[in-house]
Amino acid sequence: MTAAADDPKDATAVTRALNRAVLDALPFDDTQDFDDARRGLLATLPEVEIKNAQGRVVWSLRDYAFLDHVEAPPTVNPSLWRQARLNMHHGLFQVTDRIYQIRGFDISNMTILEGERGIVVIDPLISTETARAGLDLYLQHRGPRPVIAVIYTHSHTDHYGGVRGVIDEADVHAGRVEVIAPDHFMEEVVTESVLAGTPMVRRSQFQFGPTLPKGPRGQVDAGLGKVVSRGTVTLIPPTRVIAQPLETHRIDGLEIVFQLAPQTEAPAEMHMFYPSLKALNLAENATHNLHNTYPIRGAQVRDANAWAKYLNEALDRFGRDSDVAFAQHHWPVWGRQRVHDFLGRQRDLYKYLHDQTVRLMNHGYKAAEIAERLTLPRSQSTTWHVRGYYGTLSHNAKSVYQRYLGWYDANPANLNPLPPVERGGKYVEYMGGATAVLARAREDFARGEYRFVAEALSHVVFAEPSNAEARALGAAALEQLGYAAESATWRNAYLLGALELRQGVPPAVARAPVSPDIVRAMSLDLFFDYLAVRLNGDKAEGRRLVVNWRFSDLDRTYVLTLDNSALTYLADRRSEHADATVALERAVLDRLVLRELTLADAAQRGLVTIEGDAAKVVELFGLLDDFTLMFPIVEPRREG
Numbered sequence: 001m002t003a004a005a006d007d008p009k010d011a012t013a014v015t016r017a018l019n020r021a022v023l024d025a026l027p028f029d030d031t032q033d034f035d036d037a038r039r040g041l042l043a044t045l046p047e048v049e050i051k052n053a054q055g056r057v058v059w060s061l062r063d064y065a066f067l068d069h070v071e072a073p074p075t076v077n078p079s080l081w082r083q084a085r086l087n088m089h090h091g092l093f094q095v096t097d098r099i100y101q102i103r104g105f106d107i108s109n110m111t112i113l114e115g116e117r118g119i120v121v122i123d124p125l126i127s128t129e130t131a132r133a134g135l136d137l138y139l140q141h142r143g144p145r146p147v148i149a150v151i152y153t154h155s156h157t158d159h160y161g162g163v164r165g166v167i168d169e170a171d172v173h174a175g176r177v178e179v180i181a182p183d184h185f186m187e188e189v190v191t192e193s194v195l196a197g198t199p200m201v202r203r204s205q206f207q208f209g210p211t212l213p214k215g216p217r218g219q220v221d222a223g224l225g226k227v228v229s230r231g232t233v234t235l236i237p238p239t240r241v242i243a244q245p246l247e248t249h250r251i252d253g254l255e256i257v258f259q260l261a262p263q264t265e266a267p268a269e270m271h272m273f274y275p276s277l278k279a280l281n282l283a284e285n286a287t288h289n290l291h292n293t294y295p296i297r298g299a300q301v302r303d304a305n306a307w308a309k310y311l312n313e314a315l316d317r318f319g320r321d322s323d324v325a326f327a328q329h330h331w332p333v334w335g336r337q338r339v340h341d342f343l344g345r346q347r348d349l350y351k352y353l354h355d356q357t358v359r360l361m362n363h364g365y366k367a368a369e370i371a372e373r374l375t376l377p378r379s380q381s382t383t384w385h386v387r388g389y390y391g392t393l394s395h396n397a398k399s400v401y402q403r404y405l406g407w408y409d410a411n412p413a414n415l416n417p418l419p420p421v422e423r424g425g426k427y428v429e430y431m432g433g434a435t436a437v438l439a440r441a442r443e444d445f446a447r448g449e450y451r452f453v454a455e456a457l458s459h460v461v462f463a464e465p466s467n468a469e470a471r472a473l474g475a476a477a478l479e480q481l482g483y484a485a486e487s488a489t490w491r492n493a494y495l496l497g498a499l500e501l502r503q504g505v506p507p508a509v510a511r512a513p514v515s516p517d518i519v520r521a522m523s524l525d526l527f528f529d530y531l532a533v534r535l536n537g538d539k540a541e542g543r544r545l546v547v548n549w550r551f552s553d554l555d556r557t558y559v560l561t562l563d564n565s566a567l568t569y570l571a572d573r574r575s576e577h578a579d580a581t582v583a584l585e586r587a588v589l590d591r592l593v594l595r596e597l598t599l600a601d602a603a604q605r606g607l608v609t610i611e612g613d614a615a616k617v618v619e620l621f622g623l624l625d626d627f628t629l630m631f632p633i634v635e636p637r638r639e640g
């Protein structure tokens, strides 16, 4: 395949027409968002490019200079282009008296409250490097002030990962800095990124597009912000947890009303109201787009009904006293009337999504049918901040269905279909062979039927992965779908799919990174759950073993049993009939999980002692799989 054949193509006439139609359908002359995104700008860096200690760029807006053009190119949906331009605003912004935000230094915002003695940092971005750069910019312009507290609004990485860039853990231990988080924060942080960590990281490449080239034929945005930074991810556990539905605390002299909003955008999340500043912080529940009740990177489905309910409560309780509302992404909304309108529309958006999906479900519609039918009500369709730049009504409706009824549509023809390779083979055979499919697909491509062309060609690729024509035409169809998508996450998914069909899966080198702070935060239960999901059931066939684990520094024991290809454990138990007893300290366990040590090394160096049959412990570790990050998605796995 030549380099030219691999290159992204231009928009077709069909895609151009679709994108042109968007210009007439939406109120592009309403530029209030641009005024709001600029409002309060105090300073920024001459060039936003942030490097780590080794000089590697972890965040840069340089590659997005092409977004200077007001007019969208034919290869980008104009509505998404507008959002991508709005997300280019960067620097230090004053939101209101004593409230500042760093925007455009990562996908998320860092909010800074000025207290009596120092500052409170809310959500220190993803990476220590970007958080530090943001804090430095603030300090340069507002003068030196100590960080008195950090608040995490919720359990997603882009809201805590940079914490070691803004505070020192020694100060937390010494009681000089407080770290505040919503109930269940630590459990949610750790469980989400450990057990299903590898596929989520791989699938995130399709959602955010970090590995796509940036440009009019590549990644332009992620909807919620530009993209995710790629620096050092850290975590310092909270010293204070907000556990009541409403709690009021005085932090560095500032009164803060915390409103828990569990099971919304994150399982552990909270809003905040600052009464003396008449300002409302909605964490990530009211942003300038329709968010995800299911992110396409994969996650447990979120509750759209709870989401609407907590926004309604925030509006009822704090709305009439709020002169400004803002979130930890995007830009604020000022003025009581506008805050009221904004929150009401956001609330109704999630409520409508939930209720209309459930209504149609009760009429017997299937998820795919509901997704196709559901459009914004006319009263909302020209409101910019409810549009699907991040989530879409389509995939969100499927997730509401999934929350109540699961993946199965109840048609028994779909209960046990053939897996992708076998199914692809039969489809291609029934359709008269790959050449016949390609001929039909070319005609449909010319008519702009990209959705079905992409599906049909995927069957061919799964049946015949080396069929270059099928890969090329499949890629071309995905690409046009990407060019017309209003959702940044759909665009990224389509364009990365096209790229991998053209160039194959990049070499599998890395495992999914697990941050040392996350490993340290894992409970022992989670550690044994993590071991268990790595057990290769086939290799374990017929084996039985029992191992006691003693954590000398924690004074805890676990008994681990392998039987019937399943690894189970009991906490605070030991077996008299164990094959072996392993004794170690918690810190050694962390190093084993992080692969800084092998069990054999650790035993040799006396960091782990094994009583009984050490060979059994070695046998157990020999049954564990390793996961590699770059598994194939748009083509079959290569087994063997």
Ligand SMILES: [Zn+2]
Binding pocket: 108, 156, 158, 159, 284, 328, 329
């Ligand atoms: Zn976020």
